Amino acid sequence: MKSKLNLNPELIDSARSAAKNIAEDVQKFIDKNTTVAVERTIARLMGVDGVDEIDKPLPNVLIDAIKEGGGLSKGAAFWIGNAMVNTGKTPQEIAEKVSSGEIEITKLPIASEDKILEAVYKTAEEMVERIKNNRNRRDEYLRTLGEGKKPYLYVIVATGNIYEDVLQAQAAAKQGADIIAVIRTTGQSLLDYVPYGPTTEGFGGTYATQENFRIMRKALDEVGEEVGRYIRLCNYCSGLCMPEIAAMGAMERLDVMLNDALYGILFRDINMQRTFVDQYFSRIINGFAGVIINTGEDNYLTTADAYEEAHTVLASQFINEQFALKAGLPEEQMGLGHAFEMDPMLENGFLYELAQAQMAREIFPKAPLKYMPPTKYMTGNIFRGHLQDAMFNLVSIWTNQGIQLLGMPTEAIHTPHLQDRMLSIENAQYIFNNVRSIGDEVEFKKDGIIQKRAQEVLTKAEELLRDIEKEGIFNTIEKGKFGGVKRSFTGGKGLEGVVEKDEKYFNPFIDLMLGGAR
Amino acid sequence: MENIQKVDLTKVKPYGDTLNDGMVQMSFTLPVPYGDEAKEAARQLAAKMGFDDPAVVYAKDLGVGYTYFIVYGKCTHTVDYTAIEVPKVDMEFMDREEVEQYIEENIKRNVVIVGACTGTDAHTVGIDAIMNMKGFDGNFGLERYKGIEAINMGSQVPNEELIAKAIETKADAILVSQVVTQKDVHIANLTQLVEMLEAEGLRDKVILVCGGPRISHELAQELGYDAGFGAGSYANHVATFVVKQIVERNLI
Numbered sequence: 001m002k003s004k005l006n007l008n009p010e011l012i013d014s015a016r017s018a019a020k021n022i023a024e025d026v027q028k029f030i031d032k033n034t035t036v037a038v039e040r041t042i043a044r045l046m047g048v049d050g051v052d053e054i055d056k057p058l059p060n061v062l063i064d065a066i067k068e069g070g071g072l073s074k075g076a077a078f079w080i081g082n083a084m085v086n087t088g089k090t091p092q093e094i095a096e097k098v099s100s101g102e103i104e105i106t107k108l109p110i111a112s113e114d115k116i117l118e119a120v121y122k123t124a125e126e127m128v129e130r131i132k133n134n135r136n137r138r139d140e141y142l143r144t145l146g147e148g149k150k151p152y153l154y155v156i157v158a159t160g161n162i163y164e165d166v167l168q169a170q171a172a173a174k175q176g177a178d179i180i181a182v183i184r185t186t187g188q189s190l191l192d193y194v195p196y197g198p199t200t201e202g203f204g205g206t207y208a209t210q211e212n213f214r215i216m217r218k219a220l221d222e223v224g225e226e227v228g229r230y231i232r233l234c235n236y237c238s239g240l241c242m243p244e245i246a247a248m249g250a251m252e253r254l255d256v257m258l259n260d261a262l263y264g265i266l267f268r269d270i271n272m273q274r275t276f277v278d279q280y281f282s283r284i285i286n287g288f289a290g291v292i293i294n295t296g297e298d299n300y301l302t303t304a305d306a307y308e309e310a311h312t313v314l315a316s317q318f319i320n321e322q323f324a325l326k327a328g329l330p331e332e333q334m335g336l337g338h339a340f341e342m343d344p345m346l347e348n349g350f351l352y353e354l355a356q357a358q359m360a361r362e363i364f365p366k367a368p369l370k371y372m373p374p375t376k377y378m379t380g381n382i383f384r385g386h387l388q389d390a391m392f393n394l395v396s397i398w399t400n401q402g403i404q405l406l407g408m409p410t411e412a413i414h415t416p417h418l419q420d421r422m423l424s425i426e427n428a429q430y431i432f433n434n435v436r437s438i439g440d441e442v443e444f445k446k447d448g449i450i451q452k453r454a455q456e457v458l459t460k461a462e463e464l465l466r467d468i469e470k471e472g473i474f475n476t477i478e479k480g481k482f483g484g485v486k487r488s489f490t491g492g493k494g495l496e497g498v499v500e501k502d503e504k505y506f507n508p509f510i511d512l513m514l515g516g517a518r
Numbered sequence: 519m520e521n522i523q524k525v526d527l528t529k530v531k532p533y534g535d536t537l538n539d540g541m542v543q544m545s546f547t548l549p550v551p552y553g554d555e556a557k558e559a560a561r562q563l564a565a566k567m568g569f570d571d572p573a574v575v576y577a578k579d580l581g582v583g584y585t586y587f588i589v590y591g592k593c594t595h596t597v598d599y600t601a602i603e604v605p606k607v608d609m610e611f612m613d614r615e616e617v618e619q620y621i622e623e624n625i626k627r628n629v630v631i632v633g634a635c636t637g638t639d640a641h642t643v644g645i646d647a648i649m650n651m652k653g654f655d656g657n658f659g660l661e662r663y664k665g666i667e668a669i670n671m672g673s674q675v676p677n678e679e680l681i682a683k684a685i686e687t688k689a690d691a692i693l694v695s696q697v698v699t700q701k702d703v704h705i706a707n708l709t710q711l712v713e714m715l716e717a718e719g720l721r722d723k724v725i726l727v728c729g730g731p732r733i734s735h736e737l738a739q740e741l742g743y744d745a746g747f748g749a750g751s752y753a754n755h756v757a758t759f760v761v762k763q764i765v766e767r768n769l770i
Contacts, residue, residue: 160701170581170582171580171582171584173581174581174582175580175581185638186638186639186640187637187638187640187674189640203698203701203703204698267640267642267673268640268673268674269672269673269674302643303642303643303646303650304652305652376643379749412731413731417547418547418580418584418586419545419547419580419586422580422586484650484652
């Protein structure tokens with residue numbers, strides 16, 4: 001593809017190689033450690049589910065027992081496998097017996113390594129097969145039903161009640177939505193467990209539970225058959241239970257997941273050590289399950305200025321790309337994030353937004369870029385808001401974005417009403433159809449405002465990445481270079497859940513999913 | 519101009535293109551399937567709301583058996599504008615330099631202000647706009663003010679931690695931002711903070727301010743706050759209120 005922006009390919013290569021080194025540096029840290037969330041995920045993937053009498057999830061019961069027994073550094077797979085060899089029971093039965101106090105999982109005699117591995121891999125392979133089947137099922141739907149044209153229309157539902165969400169999601173699909181995201185209840189990202197069962201109460205969203213995933217999946221498959229389009233389901237693989245949510249999503253055939261450690265560090269004050277380790281495993285699962293991840297760069301611009309800090313978005317996209325590649329997640333599943341957040345009163349702001357979006361398109365040609373709507377400068381003036389969303393839609397179709405998170409005219413007022421979603425879908429459909437081929441028709445003036453802006457942002461991003469390469473990402477975050485937010489290496493939530501791995505440690509799913517044929 | 523009717527402020531009603539025509543535009547959804555009956559339902563509903571000549575100018579099928587309407591009608595009610603009183607933070611706001619000078623002349627020490635989004639609220643847009651260096655819309659935030667030590671604790675801060683920080687830093691003022699208001703979660707949160715401050719015997723020693731898009735000064739006072747700042751408030755408004763209160767309440 002010929003660059004419309006006359007971007008210097010050497011600068012792009014240099015930025016990418018810096019990002020690669022940054023990711024490799026962090027990967028060394030990641031490989032040495034595990035977390036309670038990673039181990040709970042292994043338990044879930046081996047079939048542990050359900051809650052005890054005080055609604056504590058059994059994966060938590062089990063991993064807490066291993067941690068208290070001083071065995072976490074060997075990993076859950078080791079202890080579950082050992083218990084399977086000793087008792088002949090399934091991981092679920094073992095978890096139940098640990099819960100009732102019948103088994104002290106770290107006190108059982110240690111079986112031979114071969115037997116443990118055999119037991120673990122047999123169970124793990126079954127789950128990997130199930131996830132592979134889900135992936136095939138999705139491909140089958142896409143072949144038979146087809147899908148909407150890109151950019152996919154992405155809308156949220158957020159009633160707090162999964163059954164009410166279903167109604168709103170089905171309505172949105174009928175109106176033309178391609179992706180339904182069920183917003184999580186406020187605060188879920190900070191829970192160190194995943195709630196269980198269907199839920200009907202939430203604030204500003206609905207709990208992410210496996211049962212809720214299942215209910216919504218079924219509803220979207222039904223409405224997809226009706227409208228003749230596969231409807232993708234999105235949730236939030238972020239916070240303290242990042243890999244667990246990824247596993248639940250893989251089991252229930254979710255299609256899109258928000259998945260970004262940097263976002264959690266900066267905006268939820270989650271400890272950076274914890275969440276980088278969690279992110280790695282979650283991206284392996286997402287990659288294997290064919291899930292498109294969405295990264296959270298757009299959020300920087302809600303706290304930092306979108307015009308001045310545009311290069312931090314690009315730098316972060318480069319880094320996220322490398323972290324994703326490390327986890328075996330292909331470019332086609334990288335929904336790198338950015339946003340239309342410049343001050344609407346900025347002269348030629350539209351041109352700068354266009355430059356940024358086109359630049360991201362050219363630098364990440366295969367990625368289904370996730371483009372976020374204006375939020376920061378949305379007001380109670382829903383009429384101007386509708387126009388801001390229209391300008392946003394125009395940039396998106398012009399620059400061939402992958403996933404269009406639709407802006408709502410009522411963004412500044414409330415979670416979307418049924419009609420708000422209709423108006424937004426209508427807005428996007430009108431513009432997308434009306435200027436469908438504008439990107440193929442219009443080129444940009446050489447050394448004009450748009451070209452120069454993109455070149456300047458790329459230059460600054462490359463410099464920033466070179467700095468981070470020298471400094472390391474941990475220090476960079478400590479200094480507040482992303483989103484203007486400072487976080488310390490040992491601060492934030494969840495650090496107590498990080499442990500260094502023993503040499504006996506193993507995680508069968510990294511092997512099966514990362515090494516497996518794709 | 520004599521031919522144009524004068525506004526009677528004791529009986530005000532909406533203006534479309536002629537005084538007292540009462541024209542109102544509205545839109546809503548009814549949980550009924552699209553069709554003539556749906557339009558008639560919307561028309562009758564508008565009539566019951568007190569609109570003369572309701573006209574359903576647009577209707578659209580939302581799928582799932584629901585219909586969206588755009589409706590015009592003539593409002594039959596009036597209000598007496600001359601009798602209206604709205605409680606608000608009633609003061610002349612100083613700009614940043616004036617606040618800085620006021621602190622230097624009247625307080626003669628640093629003013630400490632602690633702020634947070636409390637409870638499960640993760641939306642820091644409001645507190646950041648007031649507190650962070652950059653501020654919002656060209657108005658610098660409190661961090662930028664000479665003489666003010668601004669501590670922004672960020673999002674999802676439990677009320678206990680906010681109070682602990684206020685004690686630790688000997689804060690003059692506490693700012694609480696609440697953006698999420700679904701199911702009135704903000705009311706419970708704001709009320710709890712007041713109760714906890716009272717229990718600690720701190721309520722009279724600090725200036726307590728809340729803010730957010732759904733917060734009014736009236737609501738804030740009802741909940742036991744000194745002031746509430748809604749949409750369109752900037753750091754200098756909050757700063758003016760805080761420094762004047764310090765002097766008035768003799769908290770220097």
